[in-house]
Structure formats: C-alpha cells, structure tokens
Amino acid sequence: MPDSSLDQPEGAKETLASHVYDRLRQDIISVVIEPGEKLHIRSLCERFDVGLSPMREALSRLSTEGLVAQSDHRGFAVAPMGEQDLVDLTRARCWLNELAIRKSIARGDAAWEEQVVLAFHRLSRTPRFEPGQEQERSPKWEIAHRNFHSSLISASGSERIQQYCEHLFDSSERYRHVGRKAGVKGANRDKEHRALMEAVVARDADEAARLITAHFERTAELVRQVLRELKR
Amino acid sequence: MPDSSLDQPEGAKETLASHVYDRLRQDIISVVIEPGEKLHIRSLCERFDVGLSPMREALSRLSTEGLVAQSDHRGFAVAPMGEQDLVDLTRARCWLNELAIRKSIARGDAAWEEQVVLAFHRLSRTPRFEPGQEQERSPKWEIAHRNFHSSLISASGSERIQQYCEHLFDSSERYRHVGRKAGVKGANRDKEHRALMEAVVARDADEAARLITAHFERTAELVRQVLRELKR
DNA sequence: GCGGATAAAATAATCGATTTTCAAGTAGAA
DNA sequence: TTCTACTTGAAAATCGATTATTTTATCCGC
Numbered sequence A, B: 001m002p003d004s005s006l007d008q009p010e011g012a013k014e015t016l017a018s019h020v021y022d023r024l025r026q027d028i029i030s031v032v033i034e035p036g037e038k039l040h041i042r043s044l045c046e047r048f049d050v051g052l053s054p055m056r057e058a059l060s061r062l063s064t065e066g067l068v069a070q071s072d073h074r075g076f077a078v079a080p081m082g083e084q085d086l087v088d089l090t091r092a093r094c095w096l097n098e099l100a101i102r103k104s105i106a107r108g109d110a111a112w113e114e115q116v117v118l119a120f121h122r123l124s125r126t127p128r129f130e131p132g133q134e135q136e137r138s139p140k141w142e143i144a145h146r147n148f149h150s151s152l153i154s155a156s157g158s159e160r161i162q163q164y165c166e167h168l169f170d171s172s173e174r175y176r177h178v179g180r181k182a183g184v185k186g187a188n189r190d191k192e193h194r195a196l197m198e199a200v201v202a203r204d205a206d207e208a209a210r211l212i213t214a215h216f217e218r219t220a221e222l223v224r225q226v227l228r229e230l231k232r
Numbered sequence C: 001g002c003g004g005a006t007a008a009a010a011t012a013a014t015c016g017a018t019t020t021t022c023a024a025g026t027a028g029a030a
Numbered sequence D: 001t002t003c004t005a006c007t008t009g010a011a012a013a014t015c016g017a018t019t020a021t022t023t024t025a026t027c028c029g030c
Helices: A016-029 A041-048 A052-065 A083-107 A110-125 A139-152 A159-181 A189-201 A205-231 B016-029 B041-048 B052-065 B083-107 B110-125 B139-152 B159-181 B189-201 B205-231
Strands: A068-070 A076-078 B068-071 B075-078
Touching: A016 A041, A016 A052, A016 A159, A041 A052, A052 A068, A052 B052, A083 A139, A083 A159, A083 A189, A083 A205, A083 B083, A083 B159, A110 A139, A110 A189, A139 A159, A139 A189, A159 A205, A159 B083, A159 B159, A189 A205, B016 B041, B016 B052, B016 B159, B041 B052, B052 B068, B083 B139, B083 B159, B083 B189, B083 B205, B110 B139, B110 B189, B139 B159, B139 B189, B159 B205, B189 B205
Parallel strands: none
Antiparallel strands: A068 A076, B068 B075
C-alpha cells in the first residue's frame, strides 16, 4: 500500500504524535491560531482527534522549537509575536543568510549553481495563488519559495548553519502570514529572487549579500507597519 | 537567586518531565551514555524512576534539540558522534561566534565590557578540578566557562544568535568530554581566554575574531585525534 | 544448507483514569 | 473596607493497561 498523498498523506507510517505535530505547526505558522493564545490540551485533543500523550509530545517538540511557550504546571501557549521579536529575528536572518551565501559562493561548485538556477526556475513557474482562492497563498508556491532560499545556502559547508537558516525561515513565515492577512503585497519579490539567482551565477558575493539583506529587511518593514497598526 | 545546583536541583516546583529532561541531557553531554546507544524507554523509566509519559516528553525535547535521534516506531537513540559531525559543528561555531563577537564589539557599551571582564575574572578564579577528584571536571568551572563565552557575545543584538551559539556550545561540550575522558589536556586554555578578554577591552574586532576561531579550532583538533584513535 | 514466508516476542505508541497543581473566588478577621 | 487564609473548580501532569508496530526466531519448500 503505497501512501498516495492525495487521500491520506498522513497515512499509515507516521506516528500520531508526528502527524499532529506537523498539523499544529502548520496552523501556528499560518497564524490560524492567534499568537499568545492559550493552548488547552483537551480542546486540542478534541480538535485533532487524538489522546493526550501524542498531543503532549507534539507540544513539547514545538516548545523546544520556540513556536510554543511552555511553563511548568501552567500549560502551553502559542509563542507571542511582537515588533521587538521581529527586529531580533530579522537581524539573525540577515546576518546568518549573508554569512551562508558568502560561504556558498566561495565553496559551491557547478552542481550547486545549477541547483540554484533550477530552484529559481521552478519558483518562477509556480503561481503564487491557487486559481480559485486569491487570498490564500498556494502551498506549492510556499514550498518552492522555501526550496529556493534553501538552495542559495546549501553549499555553505555546515549542515547546522543551514538548519538554523531554515528555522529562521519558518519563524519569519509566521510574520509574513500576518502581513498577507492584512493585505500586504510582496510586489517585486520576483525581481529580487531573480537578482539573487543572477548574483550567484555571477559569483558576486558582495552583491548577493547586499541583495539578501535588502530582501529580508524590505519584507520585515512591511510587516512592521502592520504590527504597529494592529497594536493600536 | 543563583540556582542551587548543590543540594536539590530537583526541588518541588519543576515537573517530572523537566527534571528528567535536565538529568538525561546532562548524562548525554557528559558522555555518561555512549553516542549511538539505543535508549530503551522502559530502562530509562526505571533508571530515573518515572513513568512513560514524562520520559517520553523529555526524549521528545531532546530530539528536537539534536542530542537524541528519533525515528518513528523505532524509538530513540543518543545522537551519534563522528569526525564529520565535528567538522560541521566546529565550522558553525567559528563562523557564528566570530560574527557575534564582531557585532558585540561594535554595539556593546561599557556595561557589556565590564560583564566580560567580570566573567573572565570568575572563570580564572574557579579551579578546573574539584580538590578531591582530578579526573572529573568541576561543574562550577564548566558553568563559569559557559558564562564567559556567553558574555563575549551577549551584546550582539540578536537573542536568537546567542541561543544558537549556546546550543553549539553544548554540542561541543559533548566532544570536549570525549577528549577529557581520553586524557587530553587543554593546556593554555586560560591564556586564550585572557587574550580574548583583552581583545574585547581593546575593542579589537579583528583580533577577537581571530582568537575565537583559533580557540575553537585548536580544541577541535585535539578531539579529532582522539576520535581517530577510537575508530581504530 | 539457503531463502522466503509465517509466527512469536519485544518494544514503541497510545489511551483514558487518576493524581497533583495552580488560581480564582469566598468568607472571616482586622 | 481591606487584607489574609481557606475553599473549590479547572487544568496540567502522571501512571499503568492496552494496542500497534517492528524485530527476531522458526519452519517449510527448494
């Protein structure tokens, strides 16, 4: 029985805990659940139709990851979001990705270069929205976007650095979703991606570093404005 | 209220899960449990005298942290160690700490400087070994050591970057313990720490970056040799 | 003897009842 | 009225039994 990702992607193999972890994680990142919201275990169990143990395990994992805040004997809550946190996150993201892309350009071979070009191509060919629903971003686009950014730094020479970058990417995704919900458009995102790809092909580390930082800071700036308005 | 790690770390407040997490974590970092060793839940429950749920929760947290490897339906095992992993880890550590110390020197104020000086002083005043047992490193020294390295990067401007650095520090601690067990001496470690402190006070970013990288690479080199011999 | 299928044992994952803990609300005293 | 001590209800944490899965052992047919 090959698991067909159509009917039951979370079919037979995975553990319930893993499954529920993925689902809850997605809900938090997509801001389906509000930041700061209390996570009552019982309600979650009901919602996902599992027992306490797997639910608890999922929450534990998410809490070491920083998406959920845990305090002993007082349960779990979705990690709060705020302007200060966004500043912290954006800095870490800029610095780490700049570092990683420089190292990648220095160490990456032709195969890496091709990987970046390919990832860019796929991203540019993926529509940002599903033909039906214009307000929800296409999951396919999100995956392609993720892959593109991942490819840029995949030759850095340290698996861990990449892991950290991906972790930061996911954390940012939460903020991007807040922006999207408020109607912020990433207007010339495509152009920025193209420029990044071209800098890689040209092996221009300084330019790539400049671009990636600008790319992140521009997005963060848009979200910051939304956060300011929400607070009022 | 500094933690009373002497009398009763497992006071009244913590949950069992948190407590057992701390204990197991320490055992893994100190290489009391061999890398790669299978972690049979039942045995662990017996060992720490808790039920399955808290044990499972502790293991879950450790697995997102990377100290324990989890595979669905096949249980948990201590994360393996190897030369390749050490290379990856050391690179990440050098790059991230260099970055963080540069940012700290650029942004840190006088208070930060004083903090570094103080942390160094305390470290230099802490004996590396407990007067009785010469082969086990003093926990107090380890804490002071950790604090010193933490202080160096505490003005970087991003909480997350610091968290990553501390995470890497802990991962390295495992390798250092392997070295220590094999009788490797960190001969002029003290001198290196002093030089780092002085570079900070002199606000010499290039020198500090050079020193921190050298510091990590030297330690890694010693451990690498031990790993080579163990493999044979 | 060897390889593949089947059965048995071991171990992980899950559930739901039970225990423990926290905190909001209430009553009594100053 | 205000403060403290007690009560009580809600929620989290834990346990041990049960279920599902993997791994090991065994048995036949070749």
